[in-house]
Amino acid sequence: xxxxxxxxxxxxxxxxxxxxxxxxxxxxxxxxxxxxxxxxxxxxxxxxxxxxxxxxxxxxxxxxxxxxxxxxxxxxxxxxxxxxxxxxxxxxxxxxxxxxxxxxxxxxxxxxxxxxxxxxxxxxxxxxxxxxxxxxxxxxxxxxxxxxxxxxxxxxxxxxxxxxxxxxxxxxxxxxxxxxxxxxxxxxxxxxxxxxxxxxxxxxxxxxxxxxxxxxxxxxxxxxxxxxxxxxxxxxxxxxxxxxxxxxxxxxxxxxxxxxxxxxxxxxxxxxxxxxxxxxxxxxxxxxxxxxxxxxxxxxxxxxxxxxxxxxxxxxxxxxxxxxxxxxxxxxxxxxxxxxxxx
Amino acid sequence: xxxxxxxxxxxxxxxxxxxxxxxxxxxxxxxxxxxxxxxxxxxxxxxxxxxxxxxxxxxxxxxxxxxxxxxxxxxxxxxxxxxxxxxxxxxxxxxxxxxxxxxxxxxxxxxxxxxxxxxxxxxxxxxxxxxxxxxxxxxxxxxxxxxxxxxxxxxxxxxxxxxxxxxxxxxxxxxxxxxxxxxxxxxxxxxxxxxxxxxxxxxxxxxxxxxxxxxxxxxxxxxxxxxxxxxxxxxxxx
Numbered sequence: 050x051x052x053x054x055x056x057x058x059x060x061x062x063x064x065x066x067x068x069x070x071x072x073x074x075x076x077x078x079x080x081x082x083x084x085x086x087x088x089x090x091x092x093x094x095x096x097x098x099x100x101x102x103x104x105x106x107x108x109x110x111x112x113x114x115x116x117x118x119x120x121x122x123x124x125x126x127x128x129x130x131x132x133x134x135x136x137x138x139x140x141x142x143x144x145x146x147x148x149x150x151x152x153x154x155x156x157x158x159x160x161x162x163x164x165x166x167x168x169x170x171x172x173x174x175x176x177x178x179x180x181x182x183x184x185x186x187x188x189x190x191x192x193x194x195x196x197x198x199x200x201x202x203x204x205x206x207x208x209x210x211x212x213x214x215x216x217x218x219x220x221x222x223x224x225x226x227x228x229x230x231x232x233x234x235x236x237x238x239x240x241x242x243x244x245x246x247x248x249x250x251x252x253x254x255x256x257x258x259x260x261x262x263x264x265x266x267x268x269x270x271x272x273x274x275x276x277x278x279x280x281x282x283x284x285x286x287x288x289x290x291x292x293x294x295x296x297x298x299x300x301x302x303x304x305x306x307x308x309x310x311x312x313x314x315x316x317x318x319x320x321x322x323x324x325x326x327x328x329x330x331x332x333x334x335x336x337x338x339x340x341x342x343x344x345x346x347x348x349x350x351x352x353x354x355x356x357x358x359x360x361x362x363x364x365x366x367x368x369x370x371x372x373x374x375x376x377x378x379x380x381x382x383x384x385x386x387x388x389x390x391x392x
Numbered sequence: 393x394x395x396x397x398x399x400x401x402x403x404x405x406x407x408x409x410x411x412x413x414x415x416x417x418x419x420x421x422x423x424x425x426x427x428x429x430x431x432x433x434x435x436x437x438x439x440x441x442x443x444x445x446x447x448x449x450x451x452x453x454x455x456x457x458x459x460x461x462x463x464x465x466x467x468x469x470x471x472x473x474x475x476x477x478x479x480x481x482x483x484x485x486x487x488x489x490x491x492x493x494x495x496x497x498x499x500x501x502x503x504x505x506x507x508x509x510x511x512x513x514x515x516x517x518x519x520x521x522x523x524x525x526x527x528x529x530x531x532x533x534x535x536x537x538x539x540x541x542x543x544x545x546x547x548x549x550x551x552x553x554x555x556x557x558x559x560x561x562x563x564x565x566x567x568x569x570x571x572x573x574x575x576x577x578x579x580x581x582x583x584x585x586x587x588x589x590x591x592x593x594x595x596x597x598x599x600x601x602x603x604x605x606x607x608x609x610x611x612x613x614x615x616x617x618x619x620x621x622x623x624x625x626x627x628x629x630x
Contacts, residue, residue, distance in 0.1 A: 231475030231536075234441050235492045236465040391445040392459045 069306065076313040083321045086331060093330055095161045098126040100140035107146075110168035116161075130187055137161045145181045152189035153356045154198050156327065188357050189272070197272040201351035202325045202344075204265050208284050209291040209344055210316050212254050217295035217308045220246060224389070225304065233390040240383045246296055247289070247379065254288035266355075274358030280351060283364065286371040287347035293378035294343070300385040319344035324352065346370045393452075394419045394544055394575035395440055400449035402435055402598075410435055410598045412449070417577060417591075422570050424589030425579040426622065432598040433579040434472060434548055440577065441469045441546050454543060465493065468542030472549045474529040478522035482513055482532050485521060486539060493540035507535040510565060527558045534562065538569070545569065547578045551585065563588055583619040594622055601625040 063070050096117045099108060111118050119135070126138040130151050136158075138149040148165060150158045162184065169180065189197065223229040232242060262280050265271045273280075298315065302308040322328065322339035325348075329336075339345040350367035353359040395417035402410040410432050417423040425433050438444040439451055442459035451458040454466060476485050486504045495503055508514045511531035521529065530550065537545060547566075551559040563585070570576055578589065586592055587606050594601040594609070602609055602625050606618055615621040 226478075227471050227473035227475035228477060230443060231469070231471055232492065234443050234464065234467070234469035234471070235489070236461040237492055238461065390443050390459075392442065392461065 069310065076310075079313065083318060086321075086335060093157065093160050093327055095137065095157065095164055096135040097137045097139060097161065097164070098129065098135045099138075100126075102141045103139055103146075104141070106172055107168060110171045111164060113171065114164045114167040116164045116168075137165075139165070142183075145183050147183045147185060149185045149187060152186040152193070153352065154327070155189065155193050155195050156198075158186070158189070158193075188274075193272065198352075198356065199325055200265060200269070200271040201355045202320075202323050202348040204261055204271075204280075204284065205287050205344055205347040205351050206320055206323065206325075208254075208258055208261055208288050209319070209347065210312075212250070212257070212288045212291035213295040213316060214308070214312070215295070216246070216250050216292040217299040217302070217311070218305055219250075220296040221299040221302055221305065221308055224299070229389060233386075239386040239390065242386065243296070243379050243382045247292060247375075250292050251289065254292060255285055258284035258288050271355065273355050275354035275360065279354045279360070279364065283347060283350045283354065283368070283371075286368060286375070287343065289375045290343040290347070290371050290378070293375045293382065297378045297382040297385055300382070300388060318342070323348040343371060343374045346374075393417070394421075394454060395423075395577065396450075396452040397436075397440075398450045398452075400436075400439065400446045400451060402432075402439065402444065403447040408447075408598065410439075410446075413595075413598075413600045414449075415593055415600060415603055417575060419575055420570060420573050421590040422566060422576045422578065422588070424586050424592045425577065425595060426581065426583070426586045426592055426618070427579075427595040428581055431595045433581075433595065435598075436595070437469075437546050437548050437577060437579055441467055443469075465540070466543045468537035468540065468545040470533050470537040470545075470547045470550055472552070474533045476521045476529060476532060476536070479520060481518050481520055482508070482524070482535075483517045485532065486517075486536060489536045490539045495540060503539050503541070507538050510538065511535045512561075527554050530554055531558075531562070534565075543574060545574050545576045547576065549579055549581070551580070551582070559585075583617065583622065586618045592618075594625055596626055 092115075094115050094117055096119075097111060098119050098121050099111075100123065101120055108118055108120075121129070123138070123140065126135065126149075129135045130138055130149065133151055133153075136151050140147050140149075146165075146169075148161070150161060152158055165182070169182070184191070186193075223232075229242075233239075258281060262277070262284055266273045266277070266280070294315070298311050299308055302311065318338075319342045322336075322342050323344040328339065346367040350364040350371075353363040353367075357363070393416050397413055397415050400410060400413045401408055413436070425436060427433050435444065439446050440453060440458065442453075442461075442464045445459060453463050456463040477488070480488070483504065486507065487500070490500045490504060505514075508517050511534055513528065513531055513535065516524070516528065521532065524532065530553070534547070534550060537547070545566075551562055554562070566576055566578070578585075580586060589606065591603065591605050592609060593603045602612065602621075604612065609618065609621045609625075610616070613621040613624040615624055
């Protein structure tokens with residue numbers, strides 16, 4: 050009987066908290082949906098540029114193997130490779146077929162090489178001539194592990210995730226413990242509270258960002274081509290975005306559990322759109338959702354610096370977007386606090 | 393007049409919780425707001441303190457229309473829950489609130505010492521607040537509300553869950569603060585505490601039932617005690 054009483058009570062509590070109930074059912078479906086979109090997308094079709102000296106038969110064979118093939122000059126191809134418009138550049142150097150790979154995503158490199166191999170195999174029986182293949186990597190190398198490619202995204206993700214949660218929960222505790230109300234009974238202005246939180250937490254997120262970046266690069270030996278200071282700067286900005294978003298959303302949670310409910314809704318989707326998975330296989334309209342996600346910019350900037358060794362020009366837009374996100378969330382937070390004090 | 397409420401109503405989600413309430417609190421008095429829990433006492437004091445806004449009507453504190461931040465700097469507020477940071481020591485808590493009120497340097501140090509002495513917590517000031525007993529936390533909350541020497545002190549159920557001895561001490565303290573010219577508004581649902589107020593507002597279901605000194609209220613209803621007076625007045629609305 051006592052067990053029954055407990056069961057009834059729990060059922061009642063669940064129906065009082067309809068959001069938790071909805072989340073239990075809707076959230077897993079939502080995440081599964083995202084996984085489905087990502088993993089059941091069409092197989093990746095590499096974009097390959099070829100020099101005009103590449104035999105026509107090979108071009109046809111490459112197209113049959115599923116590649117998008119364009120003919121262009123070497124200069125143009127190098128620019129497009131650098132801008133990631135194309136994945137590889139193929140040219141004939143006497144009897145050698147030289148493949149230049151963009152190289153930062155190991156899975157794309159692998160697809161390109163497999164496509165070329167497949168094309169060559171269909172060609173071989175017809176050509177007596179033996180063709181040697183030489184592979185050149187623009188970024189990365191043959192030894193580059195998928196983790197090197199995921200690494201920068203994971204650094205960004207974990208910083209974002211934990212700062213979001215911790216900042217959100219501590220701001221929430223300020224409310225549930227009554228100290229927020231106590232603060233609002235003082236002449237303290239709402240924006241002062243927001244700024245106070247940003248600075249207070251900012252100190253810890255800076256420390257956190259440094260530790261995680263140092264650990265990833267020096268302990269995990271993650272690929273690191275660019276400047277460490279850029280990495281630190283980007284992770285710091287990403288943490289600030291997470292901090293401001295976390296404190297903002299905590300205004301819409303009544304307890305810790307409801308704060309955690311924001312993870313599958315706000316944090317997990319960002320993983321799918323941040324480049325951890327190849328977005329090129331996704332429907333273009335879906336891909337554009339990523340534009341609204343802070344992690345998308347953080348991950349992009351980290352990859353530019355860590356894998357491609359780029360500098361300010363490559364990351365400046367990402368940096369401006371992250372700063373804008375932080376300011377937007379801070380302003381919204383000042384308004385959200387109106388819920389507790391109108392003035 | 394220290395506090396003036398004129399035809400104040402408050403709605404939450406279209407439900408009116410305070411109905412057309414008007415009352416005055418004189419300078420330098422201890423004014424009690426008496427009523428059962430759920431009567432709207434906290435809502436009324438939160439509006440006076442400037443945290444909440446009246447839906448209709450006006451509230452003036454020290455001659456200024458509420459809410460406004462300048463006047464809030466002259467109000468001390470002690471919430472029903474002990475709004476303290478458990479991880480911090482008493483000293484750190486007071487230092488935080490003193491800084492929020494703009495106290496600095498020697499003046500801040502002096503005020504913290506004064507209020508700690510006032511609530512007899514000087515010996516425990518270096519202890520983390522989560523190690524404090526319920527009574528100690530109440531006293532520290534009171535100390536935090538007194539730091540900036542407010543002209544108006546608002547206390548929401550200051551003695552709830554406190555033993556009679558300590559309750560006595562707090563009331564003696566309030567009397568001393570009042571003698572220095574501070575106006576005190578205190579909510580309570582304990583009848584014998586109401587007797588200690590100079591004037592009282594009795595509220596029930598968000599309505600003001602009566603205002604007056606404890607003796608006046610008793611005389612008005614022909615009751616022997618405040619409790620009887622309250623029941624009598626409540627009966628008129630039941």
